[in-house]
Amino acid sequence: MKRTLAIPVLAIILIALLIVQDGCQPTDTAGLQFDISFPASVHEGPITGRVYVMISDKDDREPRLQVGTQGIPFFGKDVEALAAGATATIDHSTFGYPIENLKDLPPGEYFIQGFVNVYTEFKRSDGHTLWMHNDQWEGQHFNRSPGNLYSDVQKITIDPAKKTTIKLDCKNVIPPVEVPADTKWVKRIKFKSDILSKFWGQDIFLGATVLLPKGYDEHPDTYYPVNYIQGHFSLNAPNGFTEVDPGAEASNREKAGYEYYKFWNADDTPRMLMVTFQHPSPYYDDSYFINSPNNGPYRDAIMEELIPAVEEQFRIIREPYARILSGGSTGGWISLAMQLFEPTFFGGVFSLCPDPVDFNYFQAVNIYKDKNAYYKERGWVKVPTPSDRSTDGISYLTYQQRNHYELVLGTKNRSGEQVDIFEATFGPIGEDGYAKSLFDQMSGEIDSIVAQYWLEHNDLNEYLKRNWSKIGESLVDKIHIYTGDMDTYYLNPAVKLMESYLESTDPHYAGSVTYGDGEPHCWGPERTELLQLISKQVEKMAPKGTNVKAWRY
Numbered sequence: 001m002k003r004t005l006a007i008p009v010l011a012i013i014l015i016a017l018l019i020v021q022d023g024c025q026p027t028d029t030a031g032l033q034f035d036i037s038f039p040a041s042v043h044e045g046p047i048t049g050r051v052y053v054m055i056s057d058k059d060d061r062e063p064r065l066q067v068g069t070q071g072i073p074f075f076g077k078d079v080e081a082l083a084a085g086a087t088a089t090i091d092h093s094t095f096g097y098p099i100e101n102l103k104d105l106p107p108g109e110y111f112i113q114g115f116v117n118v119y120t121e122f123k124r125s126d127g128h129t130l131w132m133h134n135d136q137w138e139g140q141h142f143n144r145s146p147g148n149l150y151s152d153v154q155k156i157t158i159d160p161a162k163k164t165t166i167k168l169d170c171k172n173v174i175p176p177v178e179v180p181a182d183t184k185w186v187k188r189i190k191f192k193s194d195i196l197s198k199f200w201g202q203d204i205f206l207g208a209t210v211l212l213p214k215g216y217d218e219h220p221d222t223y224y225p226v227n228y229i230q231g232h233f234s235l236n237a238p239n240g241f242t243e244v245d246p247g248a249e250a251s252n253r254e255k256a257g258y259e260y261y262k263f264w265n266a267d268d269t270p271r272m273l274m275v276t277f278q279h280p281s282p283y284y285d286d287s288y289f290i291n292s293p294n295n296g297p298y299r300d301a302i303m304e305e306l307i308p309a310v311e312e313q314f315r316i317i318r319e320p321y322a323r324i325l326s327g328g329s330t331g332g333w334i335s336l337a338m339q340l341f342e343p344t345f346f347g348g349v350f351s352l353c354p355d356p357v358d359f360n361y362f363q364a365v366n367i368y369k370d371k372n373a374y375y376k377e378r379g380w381v382k383v384p385t386p387s388d389r390s391t392d393g394i395s396y397l398t399y400q401q402r403n404h405y406e407l408v409l410g411t412k413n414r415s416g417e418q419v420d421i422f423e424a425t426f427g428p429i430g431e432d433g434y435a436k437s438l439f440d441q442m443s444g445e446i447d448s449i450v451a452q453y454w455l456e457h458n459d460l461n462e463y464l465k466r467n468w469s470k471i472g473e474s475l476v477d478k479i480h481i482y483t484g485d486m487d488t489y490y491l492n493p494a495v496k497l498m499e500s501y502l503e504s505t506d507p508h509y510a511g512s513v514t515y516g517d518g519e520p521h522c523w524g525p526e527r528t529e530l531l532q533l534i535s536k537q538v539e540k541m542a543p544k545g546t547n548v549k550a551w552r553y
Contacts, residue, residue: 031092031103031162031163032091032092032103032158032161032163033089033092033102033166034053034075035087035165035167036053036089036090036168037084037085037086037088038082038116039084039085042172043084043173046083047081047082048079048080048121048131049079049116049119049131050076050077050116050117050414051076051116052074052076052090052116052117053075053090053112053115054072054074054112055073055105055112056073056111056113057108057109058111059111059155062113062150062153063111063112064113064144065144067143067409069388069402070396070397071098073096073105074096075090075097075102078411079116087167095408096408098405102160108157108158111153111155112154112156112168113150113152113153113168114168114170115143115170116148116149116150117133117410118133118149119131119132119414120133120282122134122200122282124200124201125198125199125201126293126429128433130282132414133145133414135285136176136177137190137205137235139232139234140280140285142409142416146176146177147173148173148174149170149174150174151168151170151172177235180236183243184217185212185264186209186210186211186212186237186241186243187314188209188210189210189309190206190207190278191207192205193306196281196296196297199297205278206277206278206279207277208306208309208310209234209235209236210314211241211274211275212314213551214269214271215553216315222315222553223316223551224273224316224317225270225323225534226273226274226310226311226316226323227272227274227325227326227531227534228277228326228335229275229277229325229326229327229335230289230326230327230331230332230334230335231276231286231330232329232331233278233280233286234278235278237257238276239257239260239274240260240527241260241264242254242261243258243261246258270552271552272531277306279298279306281298282295283413283435284421284425285416286330287302288330288334288421289302289334289341290337292424294423294425294434295424295425303342319543320344320345320346320347321347321538322542323347324346324349324538325338325339327352328353328522329352329353329355329521330355330418332352333355333460335349336349336354336357336481340460343471343478346478347478347537348541349478349479349480350482350525351481352481352482352524352525353482353487353524354491356491357460357498358459358460358462358494358497359494360497361490361494361497363387363399363491364385364386364399364490365399367446367451368451368455370385370446372439372443372444372446373385373439373444373445373446374400374443375444384400385398385444386399386490387399387489387490389488391486391519402418403419403444404441406419407442412432412434413434413435414434420435422438423435423437427454428450436450438454460498461501464498464502465501472507472509476508477511479509480511480514480533480537481495481499481511482513482524482525483514485515485517485518485519487520499513
């Protein structure tokens with residue numbers, strides 16, 4: 001009898017202790033939450049994609065336009081087959097950036113906005129089915145991509161510790177992109193790529209924007225050199241060319257564009273075509289010119305579809321000496337890769353501040369030796385790996401912060417941002433069909449097997465070392481690289497490694513690597529100076545007997 005009575009007494013004591021302990025914690029564990037929905041009137045059928053809430057203390061722009069690595073707090077969550085009228089809840093369990101948890105948001109008055117990033121189902125030719133954001137010719141900017149949904153902005157006083165539910169009805173639809181009209185100077189082409197559409201199981205488009213030289217129509221028998229400019233997606237004219245005086249109140253960029261227009265029309269300006277490419281993918285705003293198991297055969301599509309389409313429609317000299325590449329940052333890497341992978345097709349490259357050309361310096365990460373991308377470890381000392389810096393050497397963003405920002409934008413390398421496209425471009429395919437990551441985005445732990453894949457397939461300096469005996473002769477006099485020695489993203493050490501190898505080559509590469517003392521990203525020749533350098537490169541590479549004055553009227 002005594003034993004049976006002891007059990008209820010012990011239970012009562014334990015319950016009492018739990019009540020006391022619970023009293024030390026907030027009585028409301030639910031706290032602040034956001035219920036995000038959309039009406040049937042703005043989207044037919046359920047949505048698979050990602051929902052966000054953006055929280056700002058400023059109302060100068062919509063919160064959706066304030067998101068960035070140095071931007072406002074926002075939180076994201078994947079949704080699958082979310083029906084119209086149903087809600088997706090973002091709460092204390094949802095990961096955010098730069099504040100990781102809603103409970104750490106200071107109480108106050110905020111401007112709040114909900115957002116729905118709509119994914120498309122891709123049934124790829126490799127047998128994998130993926131859900132990705134399908135670019136709508138906006139350049140993979142989710143917060144202004146046509147068809148995506150957003151709520152009105154609400155001004156609300158909130159306290160994350162209190163139980164509060166804020167409903168955000170995403171009833172607004174981002175409209176289609178307005179492509180600028182062609183002019184006398186600027187022409188655009190866009191077409192469906194058969195190669196890429198077959199791979200992705202959805203229509204994928206390629207395009208180009210072409211700046212014509214002065215006198216193009218008046219000299220119908222003249223064929224011209226071409227500068228293929230690589231960079232991020234843009235429908236603007238090459239080099240910001242602006243043919244109408246924007247006025248005294250215009251931005252510095254608009255004024256520079258008009259100055260370039262005047263330079264373009266000067267008597268001593270070399271006559272050539274300038275062409276930018278549009279090749280966005282489901283992963284990013286451009287493809288990096290790589291045949292990737294994740295991103296698809298973009299190199300094939302550009303070489304076999306895009307460049308022929310440009311050269312068939314416009315009077316371009318279809319000879320290697322007359323095709324010169326240039327680009328900065330992402331475009332610096334792409335233009336350099338194009339020259340290295342297609343050494344006999346192009347006549348030279350002017351690569352400015354290229355993305356990592358040697359993965360011993362993948363920015364500040366050595367993917368071959370570091371065990372963790374987020375920290376440098378020396379014995380007991382553990383130091384955060386930097387990502388961004390100012391020219392005085394002070395870091396203002398860590399590599400962990402950059403990657404956590406991308407993780408909030410999208411899981412499975414679907415952020416549409418920089419490191420995720422590196423993963424999709426340089427890495428192998430995972431078992432689920434998405435890119436197999438080089439490192440864990442939460443912890444930073446590096447996968448050495450994936451790192452080895454990067455080394456064998458897409459490390460440009462390693463590619464040169466393995467192949468110089470076969471391609472070196474075709475690259476003599478063609479490689480010109482520029483970078484600031486205080487590059488914002490730590491890109492100059494990788495260039496230094498490539499320069500060291502190039503100087504040892506036989507035959508000698510006979511190009512140039514130039515550093516800007518104390519200069520940031522993206523230092524190099526200004527646009528007018530660069531055009532003169534490109535013109536001289538054409539004349540240098542032209543076969544003996546070529547009339548290099550034919551286009552210098």
